[in-house]
Amino acid sequence: MLMNPPALRALLPACYVALSAALLAGCGLSSPLKSPPKPSVYQNEKFQADETFSRLFDAGVGETCEAARRALLSQGYVITNANTGMVMGAKRFQPDGEEHVEISFNVVCVPDGRNSQIATAFVSAQQDRYVIKKSANATSIGVSALGSISVPLSSSQDSLVKIASETIPAGAFYDRYFALMQRMLREQAADQPQ
Incomplete structure (x- = not known):
C-alpha cells in the first residue's frame, strides 16, 4: 500500500525527530575509539x-654542604637558606620575551660512615615555568561641575x-653539579692549613 505525498510529508518531521534522538543516544554511549x-x-x-x-x-657534613653552597654561588644562584646540613638556592632565566624559568636547588647533607667522616649529599632541583599575563585596569573620572563627562583612564598590569613545575630528572644535569661540588671540595682542602 502506497501513501499519498501529503501524508508522507506529515510523517517526515516525526522521522527527523526520531532519527535525531537515536543519534544523540548513540553519542552518549562510550566509544571504543x-x-x-x-x-x-x-x-x-x-x-x-x-x-x-x-x-x-x-x-664531613659541613664541608660537603659548603661545597654545595659554593658550587651554586659560582653559577649565579642566589642562596635562599644555608646551614650546616642544608643549602637552598635559586636562579631565574628568561629564554624568550614571554617565558620565565626558575630553577630551585635543595641540597641536604647527611653524615655517613664511621665517626661521620664522610657525607652523602642529596640534591633535588625543581624547574618552574611562568608566562606573563597582562590584565587591563580601567577607571573613569566624572566631573560633576561640567556635567556627566567621563574621561576613561586605563592601564595594564603584568x-x-x-x-608548569617539575623536578629535573636524574642524569647529566646532576652529574655536572656533583662534579663541580667535588672540585669545590678539592679547592677547600687545598686552602686548609696542613
Whole structure:
C-alpha cells in the first residue's frame, strides 16, 4: 500500500525527530575509539638504584654542604637558606620575551660512615615555568561641575603566572653539579692549613 505525498510529508518531521534522538543516544554511549585513561604521575616512579639524586663525598657534613653552597654561588644562584646540613638556592632565566624559568636547588647533607667522616649529599632541583599575563585596569573620572563627562583612564598590569613545575630528572644535569661540588671540595682542602 502506497501513501499519498501529503501524508508522507506529515510523517517526515516525526522521522527527523526520531532519527535525531537515536543519534544523540548513540553519542552518549562510550566509544571504543576513546583512549584509555592516563596513569597517575606517581605510577612512573620506579625508585631504581640507578636514578639517584645523591653522591657520597670524602668530607664531613659541613664541608660537603659548603661545597654545595659554593658550587651554586659560582653559577649565579642566589642562596635562599644555608646551614650546616642544608643549602637552598635559586636562579631565574628568561629564554624568550614571554617565558620565565626558575630553577630551585635543595641540597641536604647527611653524615655517613664511621665517626661521620664522610657525607652523602642529596640534591633535588625543581624547574618552574611562568608566562606573563597582562590584565587591563580601567577607571573613569566624572566631573560633576561640567556635567556627566567621563574621561576613561586605563592601564595594564603584568603578572607572572606559573604554568608548569617539575623536578629535573636524574642524569647529566646532576652529574655536572656533583662534579663541580667535588672540585669545590678539592679547592677547600687545598686552602686548609696542613
